[in-house]
Amino acid sequence: MPIRVVVADDQEIVRTGLTMILDAQPDIEVVGEAADGRRAVELAKRLRPDVCLFDIRMPAVDGIEATRHLAGPAVADPLAVVVITTFDLDEYVYAALRAGARGFLLKDAGTALLTQAVRAAAEGDALIAPSITTRLLRAFADAGPATPPRQPIDALTDREEDVLVAVARGRTNTEIAEELYISLSTVKTHIASLMAKLGARNRVEIAIWAHESGRARPGPGRPG
Known part of the structure; x- marks a missing residue:
């Protein structure tokens, strides 16, 4: 379809x-x-x-x-x-x-x-858009959130932290799998876990939380 x-x-x-x-x-x-x-x-x-x-x-x-x-x-x-x-x-x-x-x-x-x-x-x-992603990361890194970000229900694992940063940088599931040398299904499992722990409804809310909590830092942008 x-x-x-x-x-x-x-x-x-x-x-x-x-x-x-x-x-x-x-x-x-x-x-x-x-x-x-x-x-x-x-x-x-x-x-x-x-x-x-x-x-x-x-x-x-x-x-x-x-x-x-x-x-x-x-x-x-x-x-x-x-x-x-x-x-x-x-x-x-x-x-x-x-x-x-x-x-x-x-x-x-x-x-x-x-x-x-x-x-x-x-x-x-x-x-x-790649140019916007890079600029937003820098802006979020330089300025803290207006209110403290909510804490996750359970602590994030090291691998979930890796996936969190990749999502915040605008990577797709396929790109995350390639960068972290894990399967696509494993990426989806980690993202589902992040959503549950952070109370996020989608990956954009995951990215916003990463920015506001200081987990995401400026890095290489998505290839244009």
């Missing part, structure tokens, strides 16, 4: 372009389009797509608020949302991830990174 996507952008030419790029992929199908956040939320709730691709700046309801409606902490059955924008601003990135987004891309990211982000979100991974 193809990955079903809802695309929302207030600029028709951008929305059409994104739809054409995604529909050209053999494993992706755009099942709905919206020109504002309110319509996007309505469509997503009705169609239950595998991935929502939302612009940040939209009329009525912006992309961050739309993401919060569909994937925020209060949502019992969250959808996968990837936020895409022209604006390379850290506050947008952080707000989108806090709202529950599984990915954050700039509109000039290119076809390969766009489709990779959609596929990653559908599989439960998270992909953030």
Whole structure:
């Protein structure tokens, strides 16, 4: 079955372009389009797509608020949302991830990174534009959280610490398996354990906790 996507952008030419790029992929199908956040939320709730691709700046309801409606902490059955924008601003990135987004891309990211982000979100991974990932790590490393991060229910194992740092640096499950010389199923087991111990609903929340707790440090970014 193809990955079903809802695309929302207030600029028709951008929305059409994104739809054409995604529909050209053999494993992706755009099942709905919206020109504002309110319509996007309505469509997503009705169609239950595998991935929502939302612009940040939209009329009525912006992309961050739309993401919060569909994937925020209060949502019992969250959808996968990837936020895409022209604006390379850290506050947008952080707000989108806090709202529950599984990915954050700039509109000039290119076809390969766009489709990779959609596929990653559908599989439960998270992909953030490489330049943004590196900068965010540095920002989090230099500034502590506003409030102390919650402590894990049980202490993390050494291997879970390794996986935690890799997730915080934007690595996919496959990349983590290759870097740590472990199987893909073992990576998934460690991530499930991290989610349980940290009370996180997805790998983005794992990454945020790693940043806020000082576990993640600036390092080599994802290959571009």
